[in-house]
Amino acid sequence: MNNNKLQLMFAGLFLCAAAMPAFAEEKTGEEKKLETSGAVLDKDASKPEGEKLVTDKIKAEYAVDEARVQSLRDKKLGYGEISIALGLAQSLPGGITDANVDKIMAMRQGPPVMGWGKIAKDLGLKLGPVQSKVHKISAEMKKDKKAENEKGKKREKMEKREKMEKHEKMEKREKPEMGGKH
Secondary structure, rough: HHHHHHHHHHHHHHHHHHHHHOOOOOOOOOHHHHHHHHHHHHHHOOOOOHHEEEEHHHHHHHOOOOHHHHHHHHHHOOHHHHHHHHHHHOOOOOOOOOOHHHHHHHHHHHOOOOOOOHHHHHHOOOHHHHHHHHHHHHHHHHHHHHHHHHHHHHHHHHHHHHHHHHHHHHHHOOOOOOOOOO
């Protein structure tokens, strides 16, 4: 009897394992790129001053206010996911409205939980334009970061030069004049 239960249990596990791929959603290359760009935004936001910069880029790209971004943050979304959700909502008739954003978030959070590719497909949208916008935001962040690094390097060089000049002036003052009357 115990042997039969064990066999049934293993058979059930085997069937579940075999059926899982049928339920798993296969991600397209476009969806993988989208999620990678989203992850870059999340990484950028985790750095000092990054959160404000990413929020500002999202606000500018999607013409939304801080309250819209914050309401999505309150739903435990990362900045990449926020950008994707807003990009999809923007592509819907009416653009970024509460109803469109709520519709997308309901599909994303389920049940059943859907990937971005499935959401786009079910809404009759393409992920390419959304991916382009998310990538654009992450590229702008990278550009801003590079410019900030350059400013920092220039500032360091100037400070170093000023210190050296100050040091040289002090050395000149300390040296007594060689000629003169005594």
